[in-house]
Amino acid sequence: MKKLTTLATASAIAMVAGGAFAADSITVVSWGGAYTKSQVEAYHKPWMAKTGNQIVSEDYNGGLAEVKAQVEAGNVTWDVVDVEFSDAVRGCDEGLLEEIDHSMLPAAPDGTSAADDFIEGALPDCAVANIVWSTVFAYNSEKTSGVSGIADLFDTAKFPGKRGLRKNPKALLEMALMADGVPAADVYDVLGTDEGVDRAFAKLDTIKGDVVWWEAGAQPPQLLADGEVVMTTAYNGRIFNAVASEGQPFEVNWDGQILDFDLWVIPKGAKNKEAAMDFISFSTDTQRLADQASWISYGPARKSSGPLVGKFHDGSVEMGQHMPTAGENLTNALVNNFEFWADNQDELNERFNAWLAG
Amino acid sequence: MTETTGPLLAADGTPLKRKLAQSLFRSRARAFGLTLPLLAFIIVVFVIPIAQFLTQAVVDDRYSSLMPKSTIALAEWDGVSEPSEALAAAVVADLALAKENKTIGKVATRVNREKSGARSLFTKTARRAAKMEAPFLDALYERDKKWRDIEIWQGMKVASKKYTAAYLAASVDRKITADGKIVRQDEQRRIHITLFQKTIWIAFLVTLFTFLLGYPVAFLLSTLPMRTSNLLLILVLLPFWTSLLVRTTAWIAMLQGEGVLNDLFVAFGIAGDDARFSMIYNLTGTLIAMTHILLPFMILPLYSVMKTIPPSYTRAAKSMGATDWTTFWRVYFPQSVPGIGAGALLVFILAISFYITPALVGGQDGQMISNFIDYHMRGSLNWNLAAALGGVLLVIVLFLFWVYDRVVGIDNMKLG
Numbered sequence: 001m002k003k004l005t006t007l008a009t010a011s012a013i014a015m016v017a018g019g020a021f022a023a024d025s026i027t028v029v030s031w032g033g034a035y036t037k038s039q040v041e042a043y044h045k046p047w048m049a050k051t052g053n054q055i056v057s058e059d060y061n062g063g064l065a066e067v068k069a070q071v072e073a074g075n076v077t078w079d080v081v082d083v084e085f086s087d088a089v090r091g092c093d094e095g096l097l098e099e100i101d102h103s104m105l106p107a108a109p110d111g112t113s114a115a116d117d118f119i120e121g122a123l124p125d126c127a128v129a130n131i132v133w134s135t136v137f138a139y140n141s142e143k144t145s146g147v148s149g150i151a152d153l154f155d156t157a158k159f160p161g162k163r164g165l166r167k168n169p170k171a172l173l174e175m176a177l178m179a180d181g182v183p184a185a186d187v188y189d190v191l192g193t194d195e196g197v198d199r200a201f202a203k204l205d206t207i208k209g210d211v212v213w214w215e216a217g218a219q220p221p222q223l224l225a226d227g228e229v230v231m232t233t234a235y236n237g238r239i240f241n242a243v244a245s246e247g248q249p250f251e252v253n254w255d256g257q258i259l260d261f262d263l264w265v266i267p268k269g270a271k272n273k274e275a276a277m278d279f280i281s282f283s284t285d286t287q288r289l290a291d292q293a294s295w296i297s298y299g300p301a302r303k304s305s306g307p308l309v310g311k312f313h314d315g316s317v318e319m320g321q322h323m324p325t326a327g328e329n330l331t332n333a334l335v336n337n338f339e340f341w342a343d344n345q346d347e348l349n350e351r352f353n354a355w356l357a358g
Numbered sequence: 359m360t361e362t363t364g365p366l367l368a369a370d371g372t373p374l375k376r377k378l379a380q381s382l383f384r385s386r387a388r389a390f391g392l393t394l395p396l397l398a399f400i401i402v403v404f405v406i407p408i409a410q411f412l413t414q415a416v417v418d419d420r421y422s423s424l425m426p427k428s429t430i431a432l433a434e435w436d437g438v439s440e441p442s443e444a445l446a447a448a449v450v451a452d453l454a455l456a457k458e459n460k461t462i463g464k465v466a467t468r469v470n471r472e473k474s475g476a477r478s479l480f481t482k483t484a485r486r487a488a489k490m491e492a493p494f495l496d497a498l499y500e501r502d503k504k505w506r507d508i509e510i511w512q513g514m515k516v517a518s519k520k521y522t523a524a525y526l527a528a529s530v531d532r533k534i535t536a537d538g539k540i541v542r543q544d545e546q547r548r549i550h551i552t553l554f555q556k557t558i559w560i561a562f563l564v565t566l567f568t569f570l571l572g573y574p575v576a577f578l579l580s581t582l583p584m585r586t587s588n589l590l591l592i593l594v595l596l597p598f599w600t601s602l603l604v605r606t607t608a609w610i611a612m613l614q615g616e617g618v619l620n621d622l623f624v625a626f627g628i629a630g631d632d633a634r635f636s637m638i639y640n641l642t643g644t645l646i647a648m649t650h651i652l653l654p655f656m657i658l659p660l661y662s663v664m665k666t667i668p669p670s671y672t673r674a675a676k677s678m679g680a681t682d683w684t685t686f687w688r689v690y691f692p693q694s695v696p697g698i699g700a701g702a703l704l705v706f707i708l709a710i711s712f713y714i715t716p717a718l719v720g721g722q723d724g725q726m727i728s729n730f731i732d733y734h735m736r737g738s739l740n741w742n743l744a745a746a747l748g749g750v751l752l753v754i755v756l757f758l759f760w761v762y763d764r765v766v767g768i769d770n771m772k773l774g
Binding site for chain 1: 464467474546547548614732735736739740
């Protein structure tokens, strides 16, 4: 009998211990590939070493569908998710995300408060930005040369061949207008009118027959490597990593680049909210954001991280000039206007889909 | 001799007929009892969730539950005249409430579906709503001139209906106006009808191609000696057992611009190196990959039916002087029709809801309706519209099934 009691006690303790262990294990979800690797190296490993907690890293392909499904089913298994700006705001609107108290974020080393240290717009109600990324266009420099700017992406007479484009009107319509000669500063004013939307679609019409559409970030470098396309839009970090890690002869053209944030969010009802919040504050401090930039060419969302950005982790390349936020890359750049897309995405997506199918 | 006019009785005196019915009922109930677990399983994990999800196509209480006062006021408004002060007051009160409850985002998103631009207007106005004073209509106009746009109010009126046909209308490229009329969607935004037509067309073509390719194969399989035909059957089944994703990806490797087929074409001089064929990421790619993937679903029912056609019939026809063609067309083919019916129905219904293959190889013109249902599930998060599209697709499939039953006859079908 005594033996049985001991056994029961032991297993009870084991269960409690197991439970305690589980509470300190969080699931962090991101976009996979080179990007997730940069986060694992810069955020996950140091955080696990510091706190002794575990991180389960999962990949997904963007969007709020999984978060929505988990929240509505009342069974939230993700603790931290890396999302695009539009999803961070929409998820917050629809009550799918926890509100985040930004005063919990650490100040910069020189004492500047987090609110002032983050780039403007990087701290919406339910999220904390970690990187600035951008949509650029790139080409294979061994096969193509003499590319001057965004207009060439839409010029199949000058550069014959297929184009890779993201199957999403966001950033694409803006690029079409800039290629059509609209200055970056006026893009959203023009796109706000019916004539402007017509103009963007008319520009897209000129290359409609030559487009290979992509959806996952890993596709464009592959399309370029396979020779499926001559030029493609892409996330700048993916192209950089194909060049830096795989030695691909790709070249990024920064003209008409469109800047955007990626942000951490916590799904509503996440089981390990406190550990998740701790992870978010840890990973978005000045040093960690600078560290991440040594693994992939995305700009840190804190101003104080900029000066700390050094070389690529293998010491081969100076990262500064490959950042979307580098001065010389910003001559003709556009910051994604979230408000515009929140208001018009239903209509523009519908029109884009109808245009695609037509 | 005893009287034989009374009913036959069992040993315990009850009429034998009733006794028989009782025992038949018992055995039937037992058989039914055995299927109960499966039935319960299907109802719980299949029928109920799907039915529940499909109700979203016509029920949407986001506006009416979060903006209760203006819902009542909007119901009284005629939808064309200038909004009244009472309506404006109700809207301002609701906006202030929604801001306080942090539900303004949900409301704004809902109205934005009816009228683009409503989202920022709502969030912007809600921030100030608690401080607004009468006259409220003027206060709204002053806050943002967009409130003067009657379409905003009409959008709210449509959104405020808990039971709405708006999503069903949208799924067939129509929209509902504030006064309840159904009109066609702007030309540039019409997409679903074309897509439904294209989906049916693709499913039809795939069925036709699998039939044309599968019939001779099934015929060969059923006439060859057992040992050879078993070997060939494995060749049919092997792809059938391979993951759909793998087969689709294999087609990408085969058909892409720098792929195996194009390389061969270039090597044999059929295509120039700079003018390779586009066989993937378009409708052609979808048709090729789907035909290949669905081929076993045509071959197997055909084979099992053809296997049962006695060879003596064709021999008899020939011995009486029929040509090969007449023998096939008048004697053999009619007997294989039940197999064609089963195969065609199977392929068509699988094809009409195909999703992963068109998503991967469809490019821009090879997309089907299920890709848009997926888009509204995962991309736009408009689950109501996804439910409406799914509902319409279900109705179309059931309708085609009914037509099929009338034309071919479900009893006439044989799966093996």
